[in-house]
Amino acid sequence: xxxxxxxxxxxxxxxxxxxxxxxxxxxxxxxxxxxxxxxxxxxxxxxxxxxxxxxxxxxxxxxxxxxxxxxxxxxxxxxxxxxxxxxxxxxxxxxxxxxxxxxxxxxxxxxxxxxxxxxxxxxxxxxxxxxxxxxxxxxxxxxxxxxxxxxxxxxxxxxxxxxxxxxxxxxxxxxxxxxxxxxxxxxxxxxxxxxxxxxxxxxxxxxxxxxxxxxxxxxxxxxxxxxxxxxxxxxxxxxxxxxxxxxxxxxxxxxxxxxxxxxxxxxxxxxxxxxxxxxxxxxxxxxxxxxxxxxxxxxxxxxxxxxxxxxxxxxxxxxxxxxxxxxxxxxxxxxxxxxxxxxxxxxxxxxxxxxxxxxxxxxxxx
Amino acid sequence: xxxxxxxxxxxxxxxxxxxxxxxxxxxxxxxxxxxxxxxxxxxxxxxxxxxxxxxxxxxxxxxxxxxxxxxxxxxxxxxxxxxxxxxxxxxxxxxxxxxxxxxxxxxxxxxxxxxxxxxxxxxxxxxxxxxxxxxxxxxxxxxxxxxxxxxxxxxxxxxxxxxxxxxxxxxxxxxxxxxxxxxxxxxxxxxxxxxxxxxxxxxxxxxxxxxxxxxxxxxxxxxxxxxxxxxxxxxxxxxxxxxxxxxxxxxxxxxxxxxxxxxxxxxxxxxxxxxxxxxxxxxxxxxxxxx
Numbered sequence: 001x002x003x004x005x006x007x008x009x010x011x012x013x014x015x016x017x018x019x020x021x022x023x024x025x026x027x028x029x030x031x032x033x034x035x036x037x038x039x040x041x042x043x044x045x046x047x048x049x050x051x052x053x054x055x056x057x058x059x060x061x062x063x064x065x066x067x068x069x070x071x072x073x074x075x076x077x078x079x080x081x082x083x084x085x086x087x088x089x090x091x092x093x094x095x096x097x098x099x100x101x102x103x104x105x106x107x108x109x110x111x112x113x114x115x116x117x118x119x120x121x122x123x124x125x126x127x128x129x130x131x132x133x134x135x136x137x138x139x140x141x142x143x144x145x146x147x148x149x150x151x152x153x154x155x156x157x158x159x160x161x162x163x164x165x166x167x168x169x170x171x172x173x174x175x176x177x178x179x180x181x182x183x184x185x186x187x188x189x190x191x192x193x194x195x196x197x198x199x200x201x202x203x204x205x206x207x208x209x210x211x212x213x214x215x216x217x218x219x220x221x222x223x224x225x226x227x228x229x230x231x232x233x234x235x236x237x238x239x240x241x242x243x244x245x246x247x248x249x250x251x252x253x254x255x256x257x258x259x260x261x262x263x264x265x266x267x268x269x270x271x272x273x274x275x276x277x278x279x280x281x282x283x284x285x286x287x288x289x290x291x292x293x294x295x296x297x298x299x300x301x302x303x304x305x306x307x308x309x310x311x312x313x314x315x316x317x318x319x320x321x322x323x324x325x326x327x328x329x330x331x332x333x334x335x336x337x338x339x340x341x342x343x344x345x346x347x348x349x350x351x352x353x354x355x356x357x358x359x360x361x362x363x364x365x366x
Numbered sequence: 367x368x369x370x371x372x373x374x375x376x377x378x379x380x381x382x383x384x385x386x387x388x389x390x391x392x393x394x395x396x397x398x399x400x401x402x403x404x405x406x407x408x409x410x411x412x413x414x415x416x417x418x419x420x421x422x423x424x425x426x427x428x429x430x431x432x433x434x435x436x437x438x439x440x441x442x443x444x445x446x447x448x449x450x451x452x453x454x455x456x457x458x459x460x461x462x463x464x465x466x467x468x469x470x471x472x473x474x475x476x477x478x479x480x481x482x483x484x485x486x487x488x489x490x491x492x493x494x495x496x497x498x499x500x501x502x503x504x505x506x507x508x509x510x511x512x513x514x515x516x517x518x519x520x521x522x523x524x525x526x527x528x529x530x531x532x533x534x535x536x537x538x539x540x541x542x543x544x545x546x547x548x549x550x551x552x553x554x555x556x557x558x559x560x561x562x563x564x565x566x567x568x569x570x571x572x573x574x575x576x577x578x579x580x581x582x583x584x585x586x587x588x589x590x591x592x593x594x595x596x597x598x599x600x601x602x603x604x605x606x607x608x609x610x611x612x613x614x615x616x617x618x619x620x621x622x623x624x625x626x627x628x629x630x631x632x633x634x635x636x637x638x639x640x641x642x643x644x645x646x647x648x649x650x651x652x653x654x655x656x657x
Contacts, residue, residue: 012555013473019561020474027465028480030531035487038498045498052504167385172378180643181389184396187639187646189590191608192628196399199414199621207398210415242392247650254651303493306592310611324493324593331497332597340497348494355489 039348046342052335065342071135073113075103079127087127095127104133138314139343142321145233149240149322150301150354157241157301158293161248166282168249169256179253183246190243194310197239201225201311226311229319236307236320244300248293255289256282295355302351323347394420400633403430403625410622430626437623438613439602440630446599447606450525451588457530458584459577465531466539467565471551481540487533493593499528500597520601529588535580538652542576543569579649582642589635607631 046065050058080088080096088096100118103110116133119140124130134140168179185193200207203224212220225235259282267277305324308314314321314329323343331340397420402410404426413419434440468474469481503518518524546569554564595609608631614624639646 016472016561017474020468020472020477023468023472023561023565024465024474024477024480026461027531027536028484030461030527031484031487031533034499034502034528034531035490035495036483038495038502039487039490041498041501042495045501050501052501164388167381167388170381172381172385175385178385178389179647180640181392183643183647183650184392184636184639186650187586187635188396188632189592189608191590191592191611192632193395195611195614195624195628196395198619199402199625200395200398205411205414207414207419210419213415242395246392250647250650251653299489299491303491305493309592309596327493327497328593328597332500337497337501344494344497348490351491351494352489 042341042344042348045338046345048338050338050341052331052337061338065338066346067135068339069136069139069342069346071116072119072140073116073133075100075110075113075131075133076124077129077131079129097129100131100133138318138321139326141318142314142323142326145319145321146302146304146323148233149237149304150298153237153240153301154294154297156237157245157248157297158290160241161245161293162252162286164245164249165252165256166278169253182249185243186246188243190240190306191310193239193243194307197235198226198311201235201239203227227316229317232312232316232320236304236311240301240304240307244297248297251293251296252286252289255286259285291358295358298354298358299351302347302354323350396632396636399625400629403622403629404428405430405622407620407622410625430622431630433620434623434626434630437620438610438627440607440610440627442602443605443607443610444630446522446604447589447608450522450606451585453522454526454529454588455581455584457526458532458535459580461530462532462535462580463539463570463573463577464565466536466543467569468561469536469540470543471548471564471569472561484533484536488537496593496597503528503598519598520604521599522604524598525591525595525604525606528594534653535584538576538580538583539573541652542573546572575648576652578645579652582646582649583653 045058047060047062048058049061049064077097080098082088090096104113104116106114113133116135117137119132119134119137121129121131164182168175168182199205203209203222206222206225208225209220209222213222223231225231263281263285264277267281272280303324304322305328308320308322308325309328312320314325324347327340327343327347330336330343401420401422402413404422405413406425406427406429409424413424418424469477500519503524505516506518507514507516508518508521508523509515518527550568550572551564554568559567590608591606592608595606596612599605599609611627611631614620614627
């Protein structure tokens with residue numbers, strides 16, 4: 001930081017102190033009340049049973065909220081045997097297993113599984129089956145979906161943004177028009193975009209289906225993109241990339257423009273190929289930009305919400321649940337501020353861990 | 367024509383083709399939205415299977431707009447959005463630039479700690495404080511026409527006051543002020559000016575570009591906000607235009623009316639963007655210039 005202005009006279013310094021405090025205080029007080037206080041409250045309330053409006057006093061409940069969202073259990077079950085010791089089968093011929101309810105409902109031998117539900121199961125040795133149970137299956141799905149969203153959207157969006165930035169960084173006539181168009185969706189609200197794309201993705205009349213139909217000369221069978229668990233999240237990912245890619249294109253572009261032209265001239269003199277120029281001149285020069293782009297994209301991707309609220313509300317079959325959607329459902333929908341706060345804290349710790357990890361991986365190697 | 371120009375011409379043609387195809391991907395959904403808002407539902411659905419989806423042909427009218435304005439109090443929602451966005455923007459620029467001035471040019475106790483805290487809050491996504499913030503604003507007092515009340519939900523101020531001070535805006539001003547010559551402030555001090563005067567008369571007139579940048583970013587963030595007003599401003603009196611979209615949350619959507627509503631929300635922003643696109647793009651670029 002540069003040297004502050006210091007008056008030689010004591011009254012001058014006192015005046016600077018007083019004015020300084022006075023001038024920062026509005027911003028700092030607002031931030032303390034509406035950002036830092038809620039941030040700290042999120043931690044504090046996640047250990048209580050706080051509700052938005054409640055006649056009962058708030059109580060400390062320890063880790064209950066976290067146990068409620070994160071509780072996991074594993075149970076291995078053997079097939080049911082009939083009287084002759086043979087494996088029993090269901091009416092449809094599949095192997096029959098004991099009902100999970102007998103283990104998860106008030107079974108004194110399995111207190112840790114009480115009230116859990118099946119998240120998924122896998123086959124194990126022989127006919128036995130391993131059940132993975134969760135206290136809150138929907139939260140687990142939200143967690144997996146959010147991570148999947150981030151893992152796909154962050155690199156894809158960063159890659160396409162870089163590609164667009166390289167394309168519009170060429171000295172071509174009229175290139176500003178393209179830049180203007182690529183950036184357009186960024187200024188449009190994600191809510192608007194999500195509504196608009198509901199029509200594009202619609203099953204019977206959707207634009208995407210008719211486009212694919214034309215391209216394949218009618219061989220393509222229409223798909224209800226948002227209506228089935230296998231495609232809904234992918235459809236939302238594609239739309240999110242479309243909306244946000246222009247933003248990161250501009251960030252890459254400003255990084256590209258800091259690379260000295262003399263490096264490119266030198267590379268041209270050496271007869272470097274296009275790929276070599278990118279590999280040895282452009283990419284090293286984009287190092288800091290790359291870190292910034294990845295951190296920002298990842299943080300944005302974790303806060304996946306308006307798309308979900310507008311397009312699917314978590315469905316079909318919870319295939320598009322997200323962490324923020326779950327936090328809102330609990331904290332606002334059910335007025336369970338404590339439960340919503342626990343998810344918020346979890347979200348924050350996740351973002352923190354990822355961005356620290358990113359910073360570590362992309363640290364300056366000396 | 368020399369031989370060395372040949373590949374570059376071919377490359378140019380290839381570049382333009384590629385750029386144009388990509389541009390169509392970006393612009394078609396927007397064109398579709400505007401065009402569809404002019405068509406009756408039946409034709410809109412039929413046209414979706416052909417290139418007519420992107421052309422203003424057939425039975426073109428403003429009926430959808432009329433119907434949408436009847437279904438939804440659009441005028442009032444626009445007023446709410448514009449008012450909340452404008453007031454927040456103005457207050458935010460004033461409060462944050464003043465704080466940045468103090469951070470850069472003045473020495474006061476706790477300064478480096480405060481600045482570090484401000485920068486650290488960058489990493490807190492709004493989504494992770496939204497739920498506890500709901501509890502905070504639900505317990506704050508307010509003096510209005512009904513006297514002293516508790517709870518800020520469903521009001522204008524609940525959409526304005528929490529968003530006045532933010533790390534990004536302060537950071538943008540700090541970055542900009544650091545590059546200004548310090549002699550300006552020192553000279554004004556020697557002339558006997560107070561610090562508020564120096565901020566207003568010396569620094570502000572020089573800070574046009576950073577004000578434009580901060581204003582654009584704040585405008586986009588506020589006008590496009592959704593999560594917070596959904597929770598804090600559901601009452602029709604204070605509901606902004608984005609939350610008004612919930613009128614269309616139903617099974618049998620009137621697509622034409624919906625497209626009309628989306629167009630009403632979006633076209634002013636797009637025109638604003640197109641007229642100031644250099645400034646818009648510069649504002650995003652400057653968020654990437656990290657110190």
